Amino acid sequence: IKYIRARVDRVVVILPFESEIYHRAGVACTFVGHPLLDAVASSYDRPGLRRQFHLSSEGRVVALLPGSRRAEVASLLPVLLDAAQRLRQDHPETQFILAQASTIPDALLQPILKESAVPVTVVKEQASEVMAVSDVVLVASGTATLQAAVVGTPMVLLYRTSRLVYTVGRLLIRVKWIGLVNLVAGRSVVPELIQHEATGERLYQEARRLLEDRAAYDKMKAELAAVKARLGEPGASRRAAQVVLDTCRA
Numbered sequence: 001i002k003y004i005r006a007r008v009d010r011v012v013v014i015l016p017f018e019s020e021i022y023h024r025a026g027v028a029c030t031f032v033g034h035p036l037l038d039a040v041a042s043s044y045d046r047p048g049l050r051r052q053f054h055l056s057s058e059g060r061v062v063a064l065l066p067g068s069r070r071a072e073v074a075s076l077l078p079v080l081l082d083a084a085q086r087l088r089q090d091h092p093e094t095q096f097i098l099a100q101a102s103t104i105p106d107a108l109l110q111p112i113l114k115e116s117a118v119p120v121t122v123v124k125e126q127a128s129e130v131m132a133v134s135d136v137v138l139v140a141s142g143t144a145t146l147q148a149a150v151v152g153t154p155m156v157l158l159y160r161t162s163r164l165v166y167t168v169g170r171l172l173i174r175v176k177w178i179g180l181v182n183l184v185a186g187r188s189v190v191p192e193l194i195q196h197e198a199t200g201e202r203l204y205q206e207a208r209r210l211l212e213d214r215a216a217y218d219k220m221k222a223e224l225a226a227v228k229a230r231l232g233e234p235g236a237s238r239r240a241a242q243v244v245l246d247t248c249r250a
Helices: 002-007 017-022 045-054 069-091 106-115 128-131 145-150 163-172 180-184 200-212 216-228 234-250
Strands: 010-015 027-031 063-064 095-100 120-124 137-139 155-159 192-194
Touching: 010 017, 010 234, 017 027, 017 180, 045 095, 063 069, 063 128, 069 106, 069 128, 069 155, 069 200, 095 106, 095 128, 106 120, 120 155, 128 145, 137 145, 137 200, 145 155, 145 180, 145 216, 155 200, 180 192, 200 216
Parallel strands: 010 027, 063 095, 063 137, 095 120, 137 155, 155 192
Antiparallel strands: none
């Protein structure tokens, strides 16, 4: 941040806690809101989405979001499918839908899916719609957690990396959480299953709690709405452009 302060006239940020960090360091900074608020619709037709994705109109739907990087998918999708198998044993009518990122090829995804006995509907490049049609989202840590918060669907977050990266990361991290939803909220809103806790059993337990405990489910929905409110208003890109113009004119 000292390097930035010496060389940058103004910083434009999309997360509220970022502006607080820059202001404390004496860096001119403007929070413009998050672009996700323009990318996600204000509401979704869930019955219509069930028909579009060929899902039954009855029974609960669980979304699987294994990430947008190949290493993430290879590591996390088997864990997600393990949890899905356990959830299906409890309620055979449970349906599963996976949001496939544009960066993930079928050649990586399909062999992993074929190893599982759980039927999964795969939808490409419609993550918001997948979240909206689902009752619970099981999601890799990243921007997708904020996306689910904007959509308003309760979730469980997981992440796992190599032992070396994790060990170094733990030495450097100065915050209590890694999930953007919890960082924006400033408290634990969404369960975080990291490294050794990112197992099918633990993911299943957290998902089952949300699906079966209506009070916990409704509480998380309310907290996600508060996170969405903290992200500002739609129009982030236009406001960012205006900051650039104003700074140049000054």
